[in-house]
Amino acid sequence: MEKLEAALAKAREMRKAALGAPETVREHVVQKDGRGAASWESLPEITVSAGTALRNRIATLSGGKDAAPFDMLRSRTIRQMKDKGWSRLAITSPGAACGKTTIAINLALSLSRQKDLKVMLIDLDLRRPALHKALGQTPAKSFHDVLDGNASFDDLAVRFGSNLILGMNATACRHPAELLQSAGTREKLDEIERRWQPDIMIFDMSPMLASDDNVGFLGNVDCALLVAAAESTTLPNIDICEKELAQLTNVLGVVLNKCRYADDSVGYSYGTYG
Numbered sequence: 710m711e712k713l714e715a716a717l718a719k720a721r722e723m724r725k726a727a728l729g730a731p732e733t734v735r736e737h738v739v740q741k742d743g744r745g746a747a748s749w750e751s752l753p754e755i756t757v758s759a760g761t762a763l764r765n766r767i768a769t770l771s772g773g774k775d776a777a778p779f780d781m782l783r784s785r786t787i788r789q790m791k792d793k794g795w796s797r798l799a800i801t802s803p804g805a806a807c808g809k810t811t812i813a814i815n816l817a818l819s820l821s822r823q824k825d826l827k828v829m830l831i832d833l834d835l836r837r838p839a840l841h842k843a844l845g846q847t848p849a850k851s852f853h854d855v856l857d858g859n860a861s862f863d864d865l866a867v868r869f870g871s872n873l874i875l876g877m878n879a880t881a882c883r884h885p886a887e888l889l890q891s892a893g894t895r896e897k898l899d900e901i902e903r904r905w906q907p908d909i910m911i912f913d914m915s916p917m918l919a920s921d922d923n924v925g926f927l928g929n930v931d932c933a934l935l936v937a938a939a940e941s942t943t944l945p946n947i948d949i950c951e952k953e954l955a956q957l958t959n960v961l962g963v964v965l966n967k968c969r970y971a972d973d974s975v976g977y978s979y980g981t982y983g
């Protein structure tokens with residue numbers, strides 16, 4: 710794993726020298742004044758069973774030792790985002806099944822244990838939505854219906870605890886790329902952010918190499934984490950994706966998931982940009 714991290718760092722340095730700073734990203738930040746936010750308490754509350762959490766590696770549900778690596782990821786993420794005044798974070802990966810959804814949930818739950826933070830977790834993997842499955846939920850409607858104008862976010866959103874809102878999908882969307890890059894989606898996200906005033910919005914995305922769904926969307930976020938599966942994602946694929954991501958948004962870091970030799974039992978490690 711150290712070899713992989715060293716190789717990634719080297720590739721990144723070479724790229725930085727060749728390309729300079731990444732292109733700039735989100736055009737405007739939604740103004741939030743802390744007043745007039747919709748009432749989070751008014752949303753229906755969900756629970757996640759201990760069995761579901763165990764099965765789906767949601768280590769942060771109860772805190773403790775297994776949550777420690779995610780708490781570290783939380784601290785580094787929130788520090789970098791606060792420093793820059795950023796609120797929107799996308800989580801993606803080169804290929805499928807690297808652990809994006811697992812990490813998105815654990816990060817959101819870890820953040821929400823800080824009671825002064827208002828956190829939103831949205832499923833934007835519109836081809837293979839899985840947030841609801843990982844949390845053991847059966848939503849009646851989908852977040853893509855909200856983006857399409859066929860449902861209201863107020864009717865779809867649910868709450869976990871007092872300060873985490875979830876936007877899940879019940880089904881896949883038939884036209885994910887078009888929807889994700891539409892002006893309507895941009896406006897809807899701004900509207901949701903203005904109305905609910907979260908401190909951080911996390912978007913669980915689809916893999917980068919499987920489709921172009923994310924390309925047109927990433928201009929709507931401030932930054933991204935790239936999740937790689939240490940033993941199945943190849944170094945060239947990590948490098949290609951990190952490069953592509955860096956042209957679309959700010960890359961906060963690469964999370965190496967499924968590391969057999971990681972120090973912790975959840976098997977993940979985090980490398981950041983220097």
Ligand SMILES: Nc1ncnc2c1ncn2[C@@H]1O[C@H](COP(=O)(O)OP(=O)(O)OP(=O)(O)O)[C@@H](O)[C@H]1O
Nearest residue numbers: 765766804805806807808809810811966967975976
């Ligand atoms: N650190 C880990 N060690 C072992 N298995 C893991 C780890 N993290 C996640 N998994 C398992 O790997 C599988 C894929 O995880 P997950 O659904 O989070 O990936 P994903 O990148 O969101 O996949 P998709 O591309 O389908 O959206 C799940 O069964 C999950 O429980």
Ligand SMILES: [Mg+2]
Nearest residue numbers: 809810834839
């Ligand atoms: Mg997923």
